[in-house]
Amino acid sequence: MSNIQTPNREILGRVNEIFIDVLDEEDIVLTTETTADDVEEWDSLAHVQLIVAIERNFGIKFSSLEVQAFQTVGDMVAAIESKN
């Protein structure tokens, strides 16, 4: 059972919507443990589209080091929260 905090849960929900929109796949359900291996459409082209869509949606900017360090959706959520 994930111990995710409420602010992070809200961020995760927004990120989930972004994934659905960008990947055009209604059935995506993200958890903080989700990786690219778990989502068929999440490849290198889609990854950049997702990062840019998240940056625009949240009004933030990731550094290239941050992007390289993203292993899971939880890493993304934590980085977003640290900038809000």
Add this chain to the structure above:
Amino acid sequence: MQLHHIGCIVTDTGEAIENYRNLMGGTLNVSPVYSITDQKVSVCFLEMANGVFLELVQPHDPESSLARINRKKGVNFYHLGYKVGDIDQKIEALQKDGYHMVSTFFSEAFEMKKCAFLYSPEMHLIELIQN
């Protein structure tokens, strides 16, 4: 930096070649078909103007992003390819200008020279090819 090609997705390279050959009045400069291992596609270049090509890209993995965007969204023209003198320098300069790096690879279609895909700030996909 010189425009080299416009990349478009096709489902049947041979059929597309014949359609473009007919469109061009029966005469068309066509390259060999190259298999690009990294990308799981085959590509072929049709010379549409002097030194400017249409790149026919046929995905061989039905679950690849190219096959998917073609199937789901009907996108087929999807990138501009440019030849550049120093690809690493150009990548660095473009990233400073807000371009987003997607991937680098060495292409069978360009004598295994280094290539890179980047998204422009407008999210248009471009390919750089080491000249």
